[in-house]
Amino acid sequence: MFGPDTALMMDAIQIAALAAAVGAGGIYLALRLSKSGKRAEHSYSSKAEGSDPMDLAQRVENLERIATDQSLGLADEIEALRSAPSRHEEPEKGPQ
Incomplete structure (x- = not known):
């Protein structure tokens, strides 16, 4: 060996x-x-x-409103925007 x-x-x-x-x-x-x-x-x-330019304009408007708004309901609105499903995300598909 x-x-x-x-x-x-x-x-x-x-x-x-x-x-x-x-x-x-x-x-x-x-x-x-x-x-x-x-x-x-x-x-x-x-x-x-x-x-879409309109979609972008809407996003900018929301950001400007959030940045300048001092109301008490602002935190609730931000959380609502976070929890809302994005239009750009695909929905999850279950088992078929």
Whole structure:
């Protein structure tokens, strides 16, 4: 089992394992990078498609009103806005 070439064979096995690990890591990172790029492109395109100047104007009006309003009901209104589902979020789908 062990002979004069044992050390050489152990080194070769270690180098092969290291090369396989580096190759697998490179493939994983390349796939991860391509997926994150696709997600970023999708989010930018969906934001561009869904952006409506009137919607943006309404949001700015709400923010200005919140920033300048000193009434007691302001906290309740903020909580109501937080709890309201966003129009940009997709509704959760149950098991089918």
